[in-house]
Each structure stands twice: as structure tokens, then as C-alpha cells.
Amino acid sequence: MGRTDRATRTIAAPPAAVYDALLDRESLEAWLPPDGMRGRVERWDPRPGGGFRMVLTHLDATGAPGKTSDATDVVEVRFAELEPPELVVQQAVFEADDPSFAGTMTMTWRLVATAGGTEVTVTATDVPPGIDQDAHEAGIASSLANLASHLETAG
Template sequence: MTQSELTISRFIAAPPAAVWDAWSDPAKLARWWIPAPIICRVDQLDLRPGGGFVTRMREEGATDFQPHVDGCFLEAIPDERLVFTTVLTEGWQPVDPWLALTAILTFEAKDGGTLYSARVLHKTPEESAKHEEMGFYEGWGTAIGQLAGLLE
């Protein structure tokens, strides 16, 4: 691990195919992708290289959805691996996001379940530190816990 990346992993007592399904179904993704009680809306989920990935979030009681992720998938290998970035949007269009990152998600079959790992790369160590200070481990950990709760 370099100073410009953050990683988090968790064992989920469900097979990789179930984890992939929870990622590939917009209704399921909306249930776990953002820590509750924040509400997630999936606007685009095109799991192919160059496909768009757009989610929005809304605080409980608020009326408007705010930006969450506006990105592009770089790789999608069913039941194994997903890679997305926020520095590109659908069709490889370059953008200057509020938080530049590339996330490498792996779903490794292990002990009858899945070792779910997220490796999040940032442009600089400072950007990585900023993401960590924003609550990376708490936020991503909560979301992965919600994924486990959905599947186990």
C-alpha cells in the first residue's frame, strides 16, 4: 500500500455471485451503497468498461438529492472484480471531480463466502489523507457492513 491509497476488507458470508448481484442490481445497490440513514438513488449503473456509474444521496428529511458518485467503470469481471473511477464519466469523458479516486473492488471466494476488498487510489498522499479525514473507514466500513447485512 502506498501513501496515496486506502484499503478496507471484510468477510461476507455469501458467495461472490451474491456480492456481484448486490452490486449489479440498482435496487439492491441503493439499499447498501451509502451509510444509513442517508438515502441512496442509483441514476446509472452500466457495469462495463466505459459505462457510467452515477449515484445521488439525500439526508433524511431533505427533499433534494445531492451528488455522490459521478464516475465510469474501467473493468467489470462478474463475481470477481469491479474497478471504477471518478476522473472519468460515461464514455471515458474526463472530468474534474470533487474527489478524484479509482476504486478497485475484489470479491474473493473464501471459506464458503467472500472476502470483499476495496483498494482506493488517490492522486496524492494529501488527497488520500483528506478522504481518510472525511471518514473513509467509517463510511466505507458501514456500507460494506450494510452489504453484509443484506446478503447474510
């Protein structure tokens, strides 16, 4: 595979708060689903080697069918590396019959303190070829906007 997608956003919150939102089940359900989706975590184990299973449901599957079913994307995520409050590395595998969505995608969340809060850079490597690059990068940017909104209104 080998493709890399990324997005960056500065969030008006300290790195520790951003890191905590990456490892809190309820927070993750609130902000991770990009626009047009909702998410539900079915299993949660926030430690290195642990992970979670998330069901993402398309609010309108017309024109953007899911990977697992017409309306859903189911993803198994393993926490490969956790370095508070600077780094979260996840390995994600989508449940899909279509081989173009197969493989393990690595999502690296890098948190860097800035004068305005925290610069969050998400880098997705080994992105399955069935995932449209523009749509994926827009989805990551949407999740980051949701994260910013979640933290900036909570704090």
C-alpha cells in the same frame, strides 16, 4: 493526490452473489449508502465503460456538509474493469465546487472466496484530500456492513 483508503469484510455469500450485488441497480441503492445517508441512482449502464450517477443524501447534514450541496454528494462512476466474479473497478468523480474534492478516485472491489463466504476488500486510491480519511474508511466499512446485511438476509 495519492492517498489510499481501504476496508475489508467477510460476507456469508458466494462471490457470484456479491458480484451481482455490485452490478444490480436496486441492490446498490439499498446497500451502498453508508449509515446516515440514502442513495438514488439516476443513470445506470452496468458494463465496462458504462457506469452510473448516484445522488447520496445526508439524512442530517449538520456537521457533515455534502460535497455537492449542503445535504448531497453527487458522484459520477465509470466501470473501468469488470471481471466476474472477482473484481469490479470503478472510477468516481464527485460534483463539487470545492477543489479539495476534485479528481478521479478509483474504487477497487476485490472478491475472494473463503470458507465463510467471500472476503471483500475495497481499496480507494487517489482519494481527494477534502475527504477525511477516518470518515471515508468508516463509510466504506458501513457500506460493506450494509452489503453483508443485504446479502445475508436475502439468501
